[in-house]
Amino acid sequence: MTPVGNDDKMIDEYRNVAAIVVALALTQAATGAISIVGPLTLIAQGASTLIIGAIASSYALGFVLGARMAPAEIRQIGHIRAFALFAAGGSLAAAGLYLSTHTAWWMLMQALIGMSVAGLLASGESWIAGAAPAARRGAVLGFYLVTSKLGFMAGPFLAAYVSPGSAAGFLIVSALFTASLIPVSATRRAEPPLPSAEPFGPLRLWKTAPSAVIAAFIAGIVNGAVLQLYALFVADLSPGSAATMAAMFNAAMIGGAVLSQWPAGVISDNVDRRVVIAALASVSGVAAVLLAIFAMHLPLSVVFVLAGIWGAGSLSYYGVAVAHAADRAGQGEATNMMSGILMIWATGSMIGPALAGGVMSAAGSGSLFMFAAIGLFVLALAMLYRRVGTAQVADFDKGEFSPSLATSLAAADLNPMSDGDEDADTETSG
Template structure:
């Protein structure tokens, strides 16, 4: 628990931030629908939000290296608060579209700041546990958030004021923390090919998480708005959103703990399989079930679909030197955002074509693909990552010896001259790989995953 106490301030900040996130996730699609926006256009605006997130994830490492973790989080949260308030002032989808791009960029900056900080200070032996607590707290906040607007019109100014209040309040714990910030990262972003070679399972998992989770959730409030439960409208949408996030809340921490003890990719496969079955159950039998039964099935979908991304992150960080964690975190967020651009568009057309069968049928098929991919990755024969990492890494700002990346380090400690020569060779090889581009990268995709 001491590892958790060291980062509790960061966890609290994200929990406050995600209360606003839960509010906005319900308000945005319902507000657009209230303005007469068709489902395809709602999906397009959700995709624009994801494009902003993707752009923010790409820019985050160099911005983080310039101004630091605390300032980046503060600036991003303030920008997000202003953006939310502006949505309540102008009820026009042509205005909302670019504002949602700005909100996506701001949120990517916030998460890169916090999650790279977490990844840098949490040891590997408890990474799954701490990340599980972190994501459990975030999910709890996402569940609570929509209930602040239950019963309000989706275009009521008070609803957007609530979201802006929480976005502003999230600044307080981060700005007042006395914890030392991690060493600032390199300004450059990690090439996607290098990220894939480092952890292919994590990259594919992040992509599918973006497609399935963002696509399904962007239209979930519209699908459940017609339900009578809770009085219908925003209340029914809030209950549905809460059910999905409750499922993720209940399973997130146990899944993280389990992944510290067995192969993380097997845990991801199990989560994907469970959520696939739940999605297909809703798709096939949803119209013949009671509303309560659909809500319960949605909880099982959320338990798997909304839990596996954090394990993909932990799997990637297991293979990453500390000085490269911000690049890896922003890279995974970039991939997730890429999926989030595709997801709402696919889900919008699927829902237009065949209602709940199209929406949840698409999610079920993609989650089956996730399960198969993870099992195939586990079955592949690994090679030692320590022998390959230097060939694609950017130049490290600190000596390798200082961060103890190589388990053979103790053998060189007895001979300082050999250690210095090894470090010089490492830097020379790294520079060559950087100049040659992604095609020169060595394939480390089957590298073994560290487990406790």
């Protein structure tokens, strides 16, 4: 019989983890809300899609900087103080967007929001990684994944009925960042030590798992562009109710990803993961082409279905790419490799919105999904080419799939794939 004291300790551990998960869900709700508040405000102000794309890229630049600086900051002041620091920064920057319409000011504020979000995720995810019982880390990661996605889906609905450019939209985003402090401040447990997750260098990553590098980079370009700029596409699709439509469109994309993540991973445990990535990219690419060409002429229900299919493919293959890289990692290297793959993704996410904004400025909002389709089809061809040229990892060397999040370096320590790595034959790298 398990002693009562042990049961209480385990309940306390799960309560501690749940508090941080809720805090990060509120953070994701804030990022989801700003994804429609920002672009729709800029449209109302008359900004071009090129400018909007550049501003979106500044968010990604801030995210990269935040991901690099956050671990050192957490080591100096601890998880709770760091979380409070970054939450306050995000809240102030979100409110600051309302103060000026100047492009340079918006780029600065968006960069600060990106930096704050990266810091919040690094603080929270490293905390979860330290607090989650090792035997239940996969279950905790799955719970966090679903809760995080739900938060990102809910955020746009909270701002859906606010007039573009009004103070209320920015206050909602600011309030969500501030609200994330409540569960963190209320926890009674001590802070865990910060896990170490120094990334591989790009050349080492490329030599070990080039297919994963390609997939992560294109995921950053394509998904970064769509998730930052989809509100512009929806605004032309339904000008009279753009915010509500954007929230529903976002929910369809994220919902598709939630439904497909685990099935795609299970399939990739049994066949070459590069084939699974190619299949996901191809399906998503077809949906993107249909959205680009026919969205204005299709019933809204069909548009949402296509958005769900796009999300099911494009927002799911990053986790398969991380699993592919982990299969080829040597003993004890998976955590560092996963962190390096994340930085490749983040680099792509800086480039994607700016490129897509330029394309949309020249060819209209529908070209966002044509831009995405081209990237996805290039990825599919690259994966098939890599498969022909190099052998897949033997089944006994494969690790079991676990969902991976493109969030922060600390997420690598949370993922069960980083534990107990087996030696990989890098001579068959793909």
